Amino acid sequence: MMDTLKLDLVVASRTLADHGVIDAYGHASARSTANPQRYFMACNLAPELVTEGDILEYDLDSNALDANGRALYQERFIHGEIYKARPDVMAIVHNHSHAVVPFSCTNVALLPIFHMAAFIGLGLPLWDIREAQKGSDMLVKSPELGSHLAAALGAHPGVLMRGHGSTVVAENIPRAVGRSIYLDINARMQYQAIVLAGDGGSVSYMDEAEVAANVSWQNYERSWRLWKEKALGRLIEEKAAAARGSSR
Amino acid sequence: MMDTLKLDLVVASRTLADHGVIDAYGHASARSTANPQRYFMACNLAPELVTEGDILEYDLDSNALDANGRALYQERFIHGEIYKARPDVMAIVHNHSHAVVPFSCTNVALLPIFHMAAFIGLGLPLWDIREAQKGSDMLVKSPELGSHLAAALGAHPGVLMRGHGSTVVAENIPRAVGRSIYLDINARMQYQAIVLAGDGGSVSYMDEAEVAANVSWQNYERSWRLWKEKALGRLIEEKAAAARGSSR
Amino acid sequence: MMDTLKLDLVVASRTLADHGVIDAYGHASARSTANPQRYFMACNLAPELVTEGDILEYDLDSNALDANGRALYQERFIHGEIYKARPDVMAIVHNHSHAVVPFSCTNVALLPIFHMAAFIGLGLPLWDIREAQKGSDMLVKSPELGSHLAAALGAHPGVLMRGHGSTVVAENIPRAVGRSIYLDINARMQYQAIVLAGDGGSVSYMDEAEVAANVSWQNYERSWRLWKEKALGRLIEEKAAAARGSSR
Amino acid sequence: MMDTLKLDLVVASRTLADHGVIDAYGHASARSTANPQRYFMACNLAPELVTEGDILEYDLDSNALDANGRALYQERFIHGEIYKARPDVMAIVHNHSHAVVPFSCTNVALLPIFHMAAFIGLGLPLWDIREAQKGSDMLVKSPELGSHLAAALGAHPGVLMRGHGSTVVAENIPRAVGRSIYLDINARMQYQAIVLAGDGGSVSYMDEAEVAANVSWQNYERSWRLWKEKALGRLIEEKAAAARGSSR
Numbered sequence: 001m002m003d004t005l006k007l008d009l010v011v012a013s014r015t016l017a018d019h020g021v022i023d024a025y026g027h028a029s030a031r032s033t034a035n036p037q038r039y040f041m042a043c044n045l046a047p048e049l050v051t052e053g054d055i056l057e058y059d060l061d062s063n064a065l066d067a068n069g070r071a072l073y074q075e076r077f078i079h080g081e082i083y084k085a086r087p088d089v090m091a092i093v094h095n096h097s098h099a100v101v102p103f104s105c106t107n108v109a110l111l112p113i114f115h116m117a118a119f120i121g122l123g124l125p126l127w128d129i130r131e132a133q134k135g136s137d138m139l140v141k142s143p144e145l146g147s148h149l150a151a152a153l154g155a156h157p158g159v160l161m162r163g164h165g166s167t168v169v170a171e172n173i174p175r176a177v178g179r180s181i182y183l184d185i186n187a188r189m190q191y192q193a194i195v196l197a198g199d200g201g202s203v204s205y206m207d208e209a210e211v212a213a214n215v216s217w218q219n220y221e222r223s224w225r226l227w228k229e230k231a232l233g234r235l236i237e238e239k240a241a242a243a244r245g246s247s248r
Numbered sequence: 249m250m251d252t253l254k255l256d257l258v259v260a261s262r263t264l265a266d267h268g269v270i271d272a273y274g275h276a277s278a279r280s281t282a283n284p285q286r287y288f289m290a291c292n293l294a295p296e297l298v299t300e301g302d303i304l305e306y307d308l309d310s311n312a313l314d315a316n317g318r319a320l321y322q323e324r325f326i327h328g329e330i331y332k333a334r335p336d337v338m339a340i341v342h343n344h345s346h347a348v349v350p351f352s353c354t355n356v357a358l359l360p361i362f363h364m365a366a367f368i369g370l371g372l373p374l375w376d377i378r379e380a381q382k383g384s385d386m387l388v389k390s391p392e393l394g395s396h397l398a399a400a401l402g403a404h405p406g407v408l409m410r411g412h413g414s415t416v417v418a419e420n421i422p423r424a425v426g427r428s429i430y431l432d433i434n435a436r437m438q439y440q441a442i443v444l445a446g447d448g449g450s451v452s453y454m455d456e457a458e459v460a461a462n463v464s465w466q467n468y469e470r471s472w473r474l475w476k477e478k479a480l481g482r483l484i485e486e487k488a489a490a491a492r493g494s495s496r
Numbered sequence: 497m498m499d500t501l502k503l504d505l506v507v508a509s510r511t512l513a514d515h516g517v518i519d520a521y522g523h524a525s526a527r528s529t530a531n532p533q534r535y536f537m538a539c540n541l542a543p544e545l546v547t548e549g550d551i552l553e554y555d556l557d558s559n560a561l562d563a564n565g566r567a568l569y570q571e572r573f574i575h576g577e578i579y580k581a582r583p584d585v586m587a588i589v590h591n592h593s594h595a596v597v598p599f600s601c602t603n604v605a606l607l608p609i610f611h612m613a614a615f616i617g618l619g620l621p622l623w624d625i626r627e628a629q630k631g632s633d634m635l636v637k638s639p640e641l642g643s644h645l646a647a648a649l650g651a652h653p654g655v656l657m658r659g660h661g662s663t664v665v666a667e668n669i670p671r672a673v674g675r676s677i678y679l680d681i682n683a684r685m686q687y688q689a690i691v692l693a694g695d696g697g698s699v700s701y702m703d704e705a706e707v708a709a710n711v712s713w714q715n716y717e718r719s720w721r722l723w724k725e726k727a728l729g730r731l732i733e734e735k736a737a738a739a740r741g742s743s744r
Numbered sequence: 745m746m747d748t749l750k751l752d753l754v755v756a757s758r759t760l761a762d763h764g765v766i767d768a769y770g771h772a773s774a775r776s777t778a779n780p781q782r783y784f785m786a787c788n789l790a791p792e793l794v795t796e797g798d799i800l801e802y803d804l805d806s807n808a809l810d811a812n813g814r815a816l817y818q819e820r821f822i823h824g825e826i827y828k829a830r831p832d833v834m835a836i837v838h839n840h841s842h843a844v845v846p847f848s849c850t851n852v853a854l855l856p857i858f859h860m861a862a863f864i865g866l867g868l869p870l871w872d873i874r875e876a877q878k879g880s881d882m883l884v885k886s887p888e889l890g891s892h893l894a895a896a897l898g899a900h901p902g903v904l905m906r907g908h909g910s911t912v913v914a915e916n917i918p919r920a921v922g923r924s925i926y927l928d929i930n931a932r933m934q935y936q937a938i939v940l941a942g943d944g945g946s947v948s949y950m951d952e953a954e955v956a957a958n959v960s961w962q963n964y965e966r967s968w969r970l971w972k973e974k975a976l977g978r979l980i981e982e983k984a985a986a987a988r989g990s991s992r
Contacts, residue, residue, distance in 0.1 A: 023967070024964075024966045024967035024969075024970045024971075025860070025966065025967075044966060045966070045969075046966055046967065046969065046970035048970065049969075049970060049973060096858075096860070098929060098932065098933060099936070101857065101858055101933045101937075102857075102933055102934075102936040102937035102940050103940070105857055105933075105937050105947050105948045105949070106937055106940050106941040106945060106946070106947055106948070107941070107945065107946070108940050108941070108945075112411075113349065113350075113353055113411055114344075114349055114411060114412075115385075115386035115387075115411050115412050116273070116344065118385075118386070128948075130951075130954075134953060135951075135953030135954060135956070135957055136954060136957060137859075137862075137954065137957035137958040137960075137961070137962075138859035138862070138950070138954055138957075138958055139859075162948060163856075163857055163858060163859050163948065163949070163950055164858075164859050185346060188346065189346060189349045189350055189353075190350075191936060191939075191940055192347070192350040192439060193349075193350035193353050193354055194940065195439075195443060195939060196350050196351070196354050196356050196439055196442065197354040197355070197356070198447070199447075199942070199943075201354060201355065201356075202354070202355070203353050203354055204353045204354070204376075204410060204411065205353070205411070206386070206411055207378075207383075209382060209383030210378075210383060210384060210385065210386055212383075213383055213384060213385035213386075214385040214386055216385075217385070220272075222272045222273065222292060222293070222294055223271070223272035223273075223294065225272075225293075225294065225297075226272045226294035226296065226297060227272075229297060233489075241977075360659075361597065361598075361601055361659055362592075362597055362659060362660075363633075363634035363635075363659050363660050364521070364592065366633075366634070433594060436594065437594060437597045437598055437601075438598075440595070440598040440687060441597075441598035441601050441602055443687075443691060444598050444599070444602050444604050444687055444690065445602040445603070445604070446695070447695075449602060449603065449604075450602070450603070451601050451602055452601045452602070452624075452658060452659065453601070453659070454634070454659055455626075455631075457630060457631030458626075458631060458632060458633065458634055460631070461631055461632060461633035461634075462633040462634055464633075465633070468520075470520045470521065470540060470541070470542055471519065471520035471521075471542065473520075473541075473542065473545075474520045474542035474544065474545060475520075477545060481737075608907075609845065609846075609849055609907055610840075610845055610907060610908075611881075611882035611883075611907050611908050612769070612840070614881075614882070681842060684842065685842060685845045685846055685849075686846075688843070688846040688935060689845075689846035689849050689850055691935075691939060692846050692847070692850050692852050692935055692938065693850040693851070693852070694943070695943075697850060697851065697852075698850070698851070699849050699850055700849045700850070700872075700906060700907065701849070701907070702882070702907055703874075703879075705878065705879030706874075706879060706880060706881065706882055708879075709879055709880060709881035709882075710881040710882055712881075713881070716768075718768045718769065718788060718789070718790055719767070719768035719769075719790065721768075721789075721790065721793075722768045722790035722792065722793060723768075725793060729985075
């Protein structure tokens with residue numbers, strides 16, 4: 001079971017990188033299904049390099065239990081503090097997707113314009129790190145900052161982080177990954193719709209009932225199967241290339 | 249003949265995915281040339297994974313005749329109901345192409361700005377699922393919704409779907425695929441032209457006579473040859489990789 | 497010598513496709529260095545599939561001398577008529593690059609904002625096919641239309657074609673390819689600069705003296721070496737793959 | 745030590761090309777750690793073709809000491825003159841990244857909107873070559889122009905060049921590369937934020953204290969490890985392909 005979770009985190013990391021939602025930064029985690037006081041996440045490594053052996057187990061204070069000297073993500077407290085505050089959350093993606101940042105720096109709210117991103121209709125609060133700490137380096141690198149972010153998240157499916165990106169949560173890994181990818185796409189569509197409508201124009205968003213009807217089941221299952229097949233195919237290629245290299 | 253059609257649907261699916269017109273969602277279908285009461289479309293699978301063995305035969309009520317337990321696209325009724333209503337239609341693409349959605353959510357009409365997308369000049373009605381059902385999850389997952397969409401389509405070559413994407417129809421598969429790809433490109437060009445022209449500026453579109461002269465022959469034949477060659481090349485590679493994998 | 501020219505046209509075709517300046521449509525040609533009354537261009541084929549064996553010789557009336565039944569580009573008259581009208585022109589690229597079309601449909605003139613596209617400062621007239629023929633299908637598929645376009649081009653390095661794209665000319669193939677690629681990039685940069693400057697803002701373009709100093713030598717030589725190395729590398733791979741296929 | 749530096753310049757060149765920050769033009773250099781009066785940079789070659797054997801040693805007047813007849817970048821004086829004026833600078837990237845040029849041609853200042861590009865908050869002066877030379881071809885191809893640019897740079901981490909691009913400096917290669925990549929990303933985000941905020945809207949940027957806290961440590965280390973692994977992997981593939989080719 002833990003092995004499935006670790007492999008799913010590898011798939012998640014590489015899929016998010018493939019879609020440009022994360023680059024060398026950003027990370028995906030999952031709460032342990034065996035022990036809700038534990039979560040899994042990679043050591044300090046660019047997501048598209050992550051393999052199963054890089055996935056560590058953390059307690060909710062974000063101490064790694066099996067690091068063996070490997071460096072950790074400075075922002076791991078985002079994950080630990082949200083898992084503390086939100087028992088329903090089983091997976092978290094922290095990302096820097098490009099189209100979302102402009103919304104985090106203006107007063108324009110992200111709204112659900114595209115049905116694949118209906119979850120936005122559940123509300124995405126905006127968190128400004130300045131409210132927790134003046135003159136920070138913008139990173140959520142202490143339990144206090146993680147806890148402050150978790151409070152801003154509240155019961156929502158995600159939180160925008162000013163000048164930084166967002167953190168998206170869900171009941172399972174595919175949903176957290178799918179939400180992160182479609183959040184970025186929705187942001188681009190909404191940007192274009194606002195520009196297209198022009199001053200005084202109006203944009204039509206999903207209404208509350210539509211949001212509720214969609215989020216109740218949307219787990220991006222068909223996408224997940226595609227993403228998994230592609231990521232596993234690449235993993236096999238990488239291992240074959242490494243084997244060729246070491247046999248020379 | 250059916251084999252050609254199935255292979256063409258594989259080419260269509262992979263080509264649309266290559267161009268970002270569909271991702272894991274969206275689907276292409278073709279009416280049977282042997283029996284106009286039947287159509288072909290993949291089972292529930294991301295289009296870029298589709299091979300000939302995944303293409304099923306459906307009746308016009310969108311029952312699959314040879315599913316053998318495989319799951320079906322929830323939105324297959326888009327296809328069946330349009331084939332019922334439009335005897336001239338031989339191929340359909342339902343897609344989520346990104347540049348089109350903003351037009352579906354504003355009052356700005358898509359118009360033919362680029363000669364490769366002249367068919368837009370035949371008119372693309374806008375369908376809002378709310379007119380058929382309040383509080384839906386946005387999916388066309390019943391015969392009633394499919395039939396309502398088909399009525400909105402009328403005699404046009406496509407229909408925009410608010411907050412969702414579009415459905416494009418044609419007399420053959422290459423034309424349905426080409427129209428879907430150039431619809432997205434036209435949307436991006438038109439968006440930029442509107443922004444560039446600015447308030448009070450004007451944009452020059454194709455006129456009715458130009459549209460009529462172009463759509464009479466435009467089947468994207470040179471593109472189709474390119475797309476087919478690329479898709480078949482990849483299929484061969486995939487089979488070779490699979491063979492290497494199974495012989496290990 | 498002709499062999500070099502044919503290979504350079506293969507490199508040109510594939511490079512333009514790589515940069516998204518052409519897709520299945522658009523074409524590159526070169527005047528024969530042996531006989532100025534002849535030019536070379538591919539038969540009717542998507543540019544990224546073109547190999548040396550697909551390059552035909554045409555007279556200036558755009559009759560192919562060695563087609564052997566192969567179909568020809570409908571718009572070959574663009575090339576023949578410009579070679580007639582402009583003895584200085586040795587290479588021509590006709591393309592549909594996406595960022596240029598919006599400029600062809602508005603009253604906003606393309607201007608040289610980026611030093612790599614200084615040639616724009618020599619002037620790019622806008623040609624509307626309607627001035628030559630009402631209700632056309634937008635294609636330059638007769639000697640008369642080609643000649644009308646050539647007249648609009650005049651002594652300039654290129655001409656925009658309303659709702660269609662552009663045709664770029666030069667004294668050699670690398671320059672025609674480089675100009676086509678940077679025309680598209682300049683168009684995107686200029687679009688963004690205009691939007692960024694906003695109403696009442698001003699954008700700084702290259703002045704006449706800067707344009708003159710730059711165009712006198714700009715042949716995109718370092719780019720051409722890169723493009724050639726990449727295109728030839730791919731040609732070798734394709735031949736190897738074809739050889740593997742035929743030996744099975 | 746010098747070998748490490750040369751390999752790092754190969755990684756830098758290919759990484760910048762991968763990210764679209766440079767194409768065939770643009771270049772990365774590093775000051776010699778053995779002799780501060782020397783720097784290393786490739787001969788005249790597109791960055792994505794550069795291998796260790798192409799890296800030459802230059803004195804600060806930008807004379808190559810080991811060119812052996814190989815052509816040099818015309819704009820090498822950008823590097824030599826900045827190394828003269830700025831003893832703290834150990835690495836320089838000159839680039840044409842697309843999103844930055846519009847800012848260089850308008851009165852809109854680039855500001856740090858994204859925490860990965862905090863260094864922008866240290867100020868990026870705008871240099872217009874016209875202030876040094878009227879009617880230039882836009883290239884910094886003399887010691888005088890290089891020195892004029894270096895004066896405009898002053899003590900800042902980079903300088904915008906009107907209609908051309910930018911030059912970014914740093915205390916080490918990873919920082920110069922990372923800053924160049926995130927400068928382009930920040931420019932795109934800022935552009936979108938300004939458009940999104942609209943007339944009279946406001947955009948929230950990093951403040952001085954946040955900039956100071958971030959730039960003190962930001963070396964893009966996790967990115968550098970990723971970029972290096974990918975670039976070295978490709979180098980190995982290229983050598984293997986070349987070996988196969990020469991053994992035929």
